[in-house]
Amino acid sequence: MSEHPLADEAFEPYEPRRPVPLPVYWMAIALALWGAVTLWNDSTAQSSGVGQRLAEAGDMTRRHSAAGADLFAQRCATCHQADGAGVAGAVPPLQGSRFLGANPQLVVQILLHGINGPIAVGGDRFDGHMPAFGSVLDDGQIARLVTHLRATWGNGGEVDAAFVKAQRQATRERHASWNGGADLVSLDPAVGPQPAFLSAPPAPSDSVAMALARGGKAGGWACAACHGAAGEGRSGVPRLAGLPADYIAQALLAFSTGTRASDIMGPIARQLDGPERVGLGRLYATMASASRARPELDGDLARGATLALQGDDRRDVPSCFSCHGPSGFGVAPIVPAIAAQQPAYTAGRLAALGRHGKDDAGAAVMPSVAARLSDADRRAVADYLATLPPSPAIDTDTKDAR
């Protein structure tokens, strides 16, 4: 019997102890450090996010509680001038205006609904064309603004939010602006003799366009189903009321040819012929409706105001209003109104123009500007434009007649 060396039955196999390689430790430590730094970064992002949200809320509160003088500087001084002198032949003066000396109800009503028609102030006749602030200023803001106006150029006396609320309630059925001085003299005869308002007779094509807008073509989709009964638009769907007629007709043509890509508008526009495009353009150009746009893109409103009013030289971005007209009301026939436009549409359209390089008419001016705007700038300017009052309707017929 020979002893076999492997016959040791008591032997337990074991693995010799091998140390973990050093680089693995280094990697583990590096990962742990990275994780800790990320966690720390995230926690500061969280608190700075909360801080920014609070700052924005404070900014919003300040905008809503701005004193009358601040509101005048933001909203009125562009046209009526800081000293209320107006612009000879274009914008009526506030200094010595009988409209401010009259009862406060009149001033409140003008601010709520705007003016669209000839008006006589201080012996001069003006082509009254004032936007309606009812949809962008709340009762308290209008009260403070009117109090400021009357204290500076009128008879003095305070107006409170309850008074504005009652006035708003009294004329809530009114959707159009006041038809010039002729309408206003009926509210308060103290404003003196006013020129007559002659409304343009409706063109025969208007009823066809109205039917198209409300019912669609041959049972198809109606414009009003998405753009609203008064062309006011909704989140992401553009406002059409007050856009120049030619601009709308050209956009419809661009949709139908595919120059401007849109899954939704393409099939609709292809069903329309030339006269229908023109008719729809005229219809929406002459529509006036309250603004339904509100800032919704988390944009920086102060930056948006700077871009709209002054532009940004460093980025070679001109002021929006230098082409789109004072207060962004558009310049007929082809430069669209941008005030009170739905912010998601404005920002999306700017992004699309910047990428595409051509607008509906094939021009490259706006696309080249849009391409220089950053994402934050697009949101800022879109949100700022949503705080502006809508452009007064374009009365194509009276313009032609003159």
Place this chain on the structure above:
Amino acid sequence: MNRALPLVILAMTILAFATMLLVVVPRAQIGSEPPAAGLRAYSPEELRGRAQYMSLGCVYCHSQQPRTPDQAPDGERGWGRPSVAADYAYDSPHLMGTMRTGPDLLNVGARLPSTAWHLTHLYRPRAIAPWSIMPSYPFLFEIKDHAAPGDTVVWLPREQRVAGKVVVARPEAMALVAYLLSLDRTYPAPASAIRDDGYSRVGGKP
């Protein structure tokens, strides 16, 4: 397996930790979140449409959760503001989805409020966008010789119509469209809402 007990305890602890962080803590955070002001409960018709939405598998391609501007340009796409927990108060289960093969639908009722458009799109997506890869749902519709009173006829572009026939929406299609139109969270988010504050925008501003 001579250390079964410690192994089981360790596994259970890991599971309990995960359950704590993924279920219990979020539940405590958002479980008592009240519905947002401006949000209304679904009607029975909309709930039937919601069941259709689930059974047709819409959630596999469509999310219902617009992101913050830091994460994606959803606002510019017209998909709406970033959603908050209170927006889903009536959604059980929520249909947030994970894939975005198609657009986000949380605000589709706001940006496409036309019933007629949705019917055409569900019947034949290619009638609207020739490149669309969305499946068509012809079984939600009926092709008839004449529309009976009360029928909803689906509009089709001129070149897509079948001569002498009309396409009529079945109740399932109407319910689904009612649900889609109810997807509208465009009211302002509650100031106290639980939300993703995103990343720091310091330096992101121009």
